Amino acid sequence: GAVVSQHPSRVICKSGTSVKIECRSLDFQATTMFWYRQFPKQSLMLMATSNEGSKATYEQGVEKDKFLINHASLTLSTLTVTSAHPEDSSFYICSALVPRWVSQPQHFGDGTRLSIL
Amino acid sequence: DAKTTQPPSMDCAEGRAANLPCNHSTISGNEYVYWYRQIHSQGPQYIIHGLKNNETNEMASLIITEDRKSSTLILPHATLRDTAVYYCIVRVKGSQGNLIFGKGTKLSVKP
Numbered sequence: 001g002a003v004v005s006q007h008p009s010r011v012i013c014k015s016g017t018s019v020k021i022e023c024r025s026l027d028f029q030a031t032t033m034f035w036y037r038q039f040p041k042q043s044l045m046l047m048a049t050s051n052e053g054s055k056a057t058y059e060q061g062v063e064k065d066k067f068l069i070n071h072a073s074l075t076l077s078t079l080t081v082t083s084a085h086p087e088d089s090s091f092y093i094c095s096a097l098v099p100r101w102v103s104q105p106q107h108f109g110d111g112t113r114l115s116i117l
Numbered sequence: 118d119a120k121t122t123q124p125p126s127m128d129c130a131e132g133r134a135a136n137l138p139c140n141h142s143t144i145s146g147n148e149y150v151y152w153y154r155q156i157h158s159q160g161p162q163y164i165i166h167g168l169k170n171n172e173t174n175e176m177a178s179l180i181i182t183e184d185r186k187s188s189t190l191i192l193p194h195a196t197l198r199d200t201a202v203y204y205c206i207v208r209v210k211g212s213q214g215n216l217i218f219g220k221g222t223k224l225s226v227k228p
Contacts, residue, residue, distance in 0.1 A: 004160075006160070032213065034215045034216075036215075043204075043218045043219060043220050043221065044155075044161070044218045046215045046217075049214075049215060091158070093160045093161075095160070095161075095215075095216070097213060105151070105208060105210075105212065105216065106163075106215075106216055107163075108160035108161045108162070109160050110159050110160045111158065111159060111160045113158065
């Protein structure tokens with residue numbers, strides 16, 4: 001079945017570093033991908049919607065200049081956390097909208113655990 | 118999308134059936150019921166979905182009441198690996214927007 005690959009699975013870095021997370025759809029073209037963030041013991045919260053070839057749509061309260069999203073191809077979306085600080089430490093999850101989906105609407109990556117020291 | 122209500126947590130003995138309820142009293146006629154689960158430190162995993170008929174696949178069964186205001190996900194023989202947070206989501210099929218996750222039910226399967 002369709003698979004979404006997210007990389008890296010875990011990142012530990014110093015405050016002020018920029019971190020890039022990749023989300024790939026492996027066997028289908030995803031015109032729309034979603035980026036979620038999940039803090040400990042909380043549910044997934046949508047950060048932004050990434051559309052291939054156009055600017056991402058950010059949810060209220062999410063800084064677009066801090067969380068840069070690029071969706072340059074139909075199989076790859078990237079999220080860059082710029083100048084990361086400890087408060088950005090979280091679990092970041094991407095998902096891809098399955099085209100003409102019959103069963104499940106979205107496939108999810110396995111998430112990226114970001115820890116900023 | 119209609120709102121769903123789930124108990125925050127449940128326990129189940131290993132090998133027994135786990136029955137996870139979900140209330141969706143404001144569901145509309147064209148909305149489906151979807152179930153996902155999230156094992157610790159992983160992304161959500163699709164389980165099953167249904168409209169009004171009961172559904173079964175290799176992972177679980179979904180029982181939807183006749184008035185469609187509630188449903189139950191059944192894991193027939195729970196294992197320790199089924200310990201996860203289970204999310205019930207109501208959704209119009211074909212919708213292009215994101216999935217909205219509530220707090221879900223934390224299922225703990227105990228030996």
